[in-house]
Amino acid sequence: MKRSFILAFVFAVAATAWVASGQLGESGAEPEAQKPPADLAALDKVPTVRVRSSTAQTHAIVDLLRGRTEANRKVEIKVETDGRLIELAVDDGTLVDAGDVIARLSAGDRPARLAEAKALLAQRKIEYEADQKLSQKGFRAETQVAATEASLQAAEAAVKIAEVELAYTEIRAPFDGIVDERMMEIGDYVDRGDAIARLVELDPMLIVTQVNERDIQRLQLGNTGAARLMTGDQVTGHIRHISTVADEATRTFRVELEVDNPNGRIADGMTAEIALPLAETQAHIVSPAILTLSDGGLIGVKAVNEEGRVVFHAAKIVDTDKQGVWITGLPDDVTLITVGQEYVSPGEKVKTVQESEVEERLKDLAS
Known part of the structure; x- marks a missing residue:
C-alpha cells in the first residue's frame, strides 16, 4: 500500500515535469511569420496591350x-490564182512589213x-x-x-478583172510579222487556195487565260494587268478582250491581256502566270498574327475604342501579299491590338502602348 502510493507520486511528478518542459520550449521558440493579407487591389489592375493605328487604303x-x-494574228497566206511558183522572197524566220512581196x-x-x-x-x-454624137x-x-x-x-470590167488576175501573181504580206513556216518551194505548181507560208504577228503579243464566272463580272476592259513568263521575264499590259460567251466544257470565259513585244522576245505558246485586277476596295493591311476568333467562331481582329475598351471587329480577308493580309469590315480608322489580344476580352478596360514607342525603346537599348 505504501509502495503503491510512492509510485503514484513519482509518476505524477514526472508528468508535471514533461508538461512544464513543453511549455518552456514553446515560449523560447520564435513565433511563425504570418503571411500578409491578399492584395485584392492587384486583381483590379488594368492589363496593358500593344497597339497600332491603322487607316484603310x-x-x-x-x-x-x-x-x-x-500571237495577235496568225494566218496561212494562200494564193488567189493558179500558176507555177517562180520566186520565194522569204525564208523561215524572215521579218516582213505589210505589203512586202513574199512570192x-x-x-x-x-x-x-x-x-x-x-x-x-x-x-x-x-x-x-x-x-452619143449621132x-x-x-x-x-x-x-x-x-x-x-x-x-x-x-x-471596163474586163480590164479590171485582167489587172486583178495579173496582180494575184504577186503574193504580199497582209501585215507586219515574221514568216514562221514556208510551205512551198520554187517550181511547185499551186492552185487557187493553196497555202505557201504561215505569217505570225508577234507585236503586240496576247496573254490569254480563262476566268471563272464568279470573277468575270469584276474585270473591266482597259484595266492594267501583269504577267510573269516561265523565262522569268515580267511584262505589263491592258485587258483588251473579255469574252461574253462561256466555254461549254469549263464554264469559264476567255480574257486577253495585250502587252508590247517590239523585239519579238516573247514567243507564241509560252506558259505565263497572270495577275488581273478584279476590283478596288478600301482595306487594312495587317499581319496574320493579329487575327483572332470570336466566341462565335468569326475571324477578325481586336481593337481599342475611344473609351479604352476592347472591341472585336469581324473581318473578311480579300487579298494577301508579301506585306501581310488585306482585310475589310473595319472602320476606316482603327486602333488595332497587335500584342496581347489573346489575353483580353471585348468590353474589358485596357492600357495601351504604341508600337512606335516600343520600337524606340528597343533602339535605345540596342545603342
Missing part, C-alpha cells in the same frame, strides 16, 4: 491565273489578156462617143446608145 484585289502567250507566180498569158482587154476598151469608148443629131436611137454604153462598161 485603296487596294486593288488581284486574281492570279495560269495562261499562255498567243511570185508565173504570169503566163495574163499580160496578153490584159492588153487585149485594154484594146477592146478603147474600141468601146470610140463607139460610145460616136453613138444621137444628139437624131440619127441614133436611144436603145442603140444604151447598148453601146453597156458594151463600154463590160469592157
Whole structure:
C-alpha cells in the first residue's frame, strides 16, 4: 500500500515535469511569420496591350491565273490564182512589213489578156462617143446608145478583172510579222487556195487565260494587268478582250491581256502566270498574327475604342501579299491590338502602348 502510493507520486511528478518542459520550449521558440493579407487591389489592375493605328487604303484585289502567250494574228497566206511558183522572197524566220512581196507566180498569158482587154476598151469608148454624137443629131436611137454604153462598161470590167488576175501573181504580206513556216518551194505548181507560208504577228503579243464566272463580272476592259513568263521575264499590259460567251466544257470565259513585244522576245505558246485586277476596295493591311476568333467562331481582329475598351471587329480577308493580309469590315480608322489580344476580352478596360514607342525603346537599348 505504501509502495503503491510512492509510485503514484513519482509518476505524477514526472508528468508535471514533461508538461512544464513543453511549455518552456514553446515560449523560447520564435513565433511563425504570418503571411500578409491578399492584395485584392492587384486583381483590379488594368492589363496593358500593344497597339497600332491603322487607316484603310485603296487596294486593288488581284486574281492570279495560269495562261499562255498567243500571237495577235496568225494566218496561212494562200494564193488567189493558179500558176507555177517562180520566186520565194522569204525564208523561215524572215521579218516582213505589210505589203512586202513574199512570192511570185508565173504570169503566163495574163499580160496578153490584159492588153487585149485594154484594146477592146478603147474600141468601146470610140463607139460610145460616136453613138452619143449621132444621137444628139437624131440619127441614133436611144436603145442603140444604151447598148453601146453597156458594151463600154463590160469592157471596163474586163480590164479590171485582167489587172486583178495579173496582180494575184504577186503574193504580199497582209501585215507586219515574221514568216514562221514556208510551205512551198520554187517550181511547185499551186492552185487557187493553196497555202505557201504561215505569217505570225508577234507585236503586240496576247496573254490569254480563262476566268471563272464568279470573277468575270469584276474585270473591266482597259484595266492594267501583269504577267510573269516561265523565262522569268515580267511584262505589263491592258485587258483588251473579255469574252461574253462561256466555254461549254469549263464554264469559264476567255480574257486577253495585250502587252508590247517590239523585239519579238516573247514567243507564241509560252506558259505565263497572270495577275488581273478584279476590283478596288478600301482595306487594312495587317499581319496574320493579329487575327483572332470570336466566341462565335468569326475571324477578325481586336481593337481599342475611344473609351479604352476592347472591341472585336469581324473581318473578311480579300487579298494577301508579301506585306501581310488585306482585310475589310473595319472602320476606316482603327486602333488595332497587335500584342496581347489573346489575353483580353471585348468590353474589358485596357492600357495601351504604341508600337512606335516600343520600337524606340528597343533602339535605345540596342545603342
